[in-house]
Amino acid sequence: MAAPFEKYLEPLAIEGERDIVSARERVRDAARGLGFSAVELTLLATAVSEIARNIIEYAGHGTISLRLSDSGRNPGIEVVAEDRGPGIENIELALQDGYSTRRSLGMGLPGARRLVDEFQIESTVGKGTRVILRKWKTSTKAA
Amino acid sequence: MEVPILKQGEYLIASVQVALSDQDLLALQQRLSALTGTQEVRGVVIDVTVLDVLDSYAVRILRMISEVLALRGARTIIAGIQPEVALAMVRLGLGLEGVETALDLEDAMEKIARRGKSRSPEGRSTWPPLSRNT
């Protein structure tokens, strides 16, 4: 089974669109360090780009933290994106394709979900949103 | 970071050099739109070989550039999308419907040469007319 995420990297502040580029570069470096294939690390970097953009668009600012698991048989990365924005009222709706309350295409969350192995979201209206993505070196998602 | 734009015959070539921010992309759209719209410019090739991520925003801008340029009477070819990037895009649900694509700059120039000066009616056909040799 998967080993725990034992290595925490310094959280990255997401405050402007420049930080979106930094966030995906950082996750790309981390994934490369764990031996991810070019395909897998691009999928993950793209997902991070989407959730970082979501932070900017809906909350204005937030953080993205990476946690690595590299002691087990299948190394992995956990990405935690947090903001103290307005929160999402209807998560199910937000995860539907094409849903958007603002100017983006609404690809953000449902798109990011399709690119990773595990996807979790918690949100409280008025408090903020936390999105967790996990991806393993050998993808565990079959269907 | 401003994207350099070169003129090659009747085409403009925009070579993206580094990862672009949203502002950079919007600026590119404005410059390309301003540079087209004359008889001297029939189309634009945007070389994205160096980009290792094309997320929904970037794809949307590329699509918008293509639409804007079509209204200005010019053709758009996106060249050099990397295999991993293409895979991530389709997994994300992002296509470039209606936008011409090419393997790289060389392929784009070949496609331009093959089509000659004829412009396809919808400005989107990737292929020469099937009847050409039959």
Added chain:
Amino acid sequence: MTEEELSHRMKVIQFTEEDVARLKKLSPYAREYAEPVIEEFYRHLLSFEEMRAFFPDRRTLDYVKRKQKEYFVRLTEGDYGMKYVEDRLLIGAVHEKIDLPIKTYLAMYAYYENQVASRLRAAFAGHADEAFDVFLSLIKLIRLDMILAIDAYSLRREQTIRQQEEAIRELSTPVLRIRDRLLILPIIGLIDRKRATQITAQLLTSIRNARARVIVIDITGVPVVDTDTANHLVQTVEAARLLGAQVITTGLSSEIAQTIVRLGVDLSRLNTVGDLQGGVEEAERILGYRVIRGEGGSSYLEAG
């Protein structure tokens, strides 16, 4: 294996500090008996035909004997931490590598235990209870070693299986270049997301390497096409298009075509042609080749 996992396993088999203390007391005996016990152990082992194959020459035998003696003494030296575990895992992996069956490996322990039991009986004459306790501690430790060995065996097996899966997957989707800038991708078997990703990645790399303009994907060998499979196919076609190539799909059987329509999957973006031959001809036409039919049904190509 982490420090935490190890201490958990120790708890499961109820291996305590008391056991460690008892085993340490055995240390002088272990040193004394290592030589004769191991010698007898191998005499017994080599009396079996099937075992002899694993020790082909004198040098190998001397080497494993020396290692076994070290192990025998090591069992009573305390300090059963990570270093100990790593050594055990290594031994398991080595045995797997030489194809020693795990049943043989475990069976060896039986002889070991018998040997040790009779020596203990002699050494602790008149103190049966104490001998029994010590023996129990030793059995616990040996049990841990067995668990570790099985772990190492199965880990190596898993790795082998994974490598084979990888190899099979690659073999199962050959991308064939049949003409300049024309590739054929025959897909055989079921397609799930994992395989779809792998097929697409492989196709895209081939497109780039061959500078392909047209790809014919033949799915005659795909037994079932459900909504997911159809979507994967559409994604593969889209991805190829993003690299400037065009895809022709062939080999949709009558059943599959009907299923797709009934499922309501939109395949309008696919360019489909009945069979592979038709697909290749269409591809050649797109590439500007002219098919010229000669007398007697022969045909040849002329570059356009």
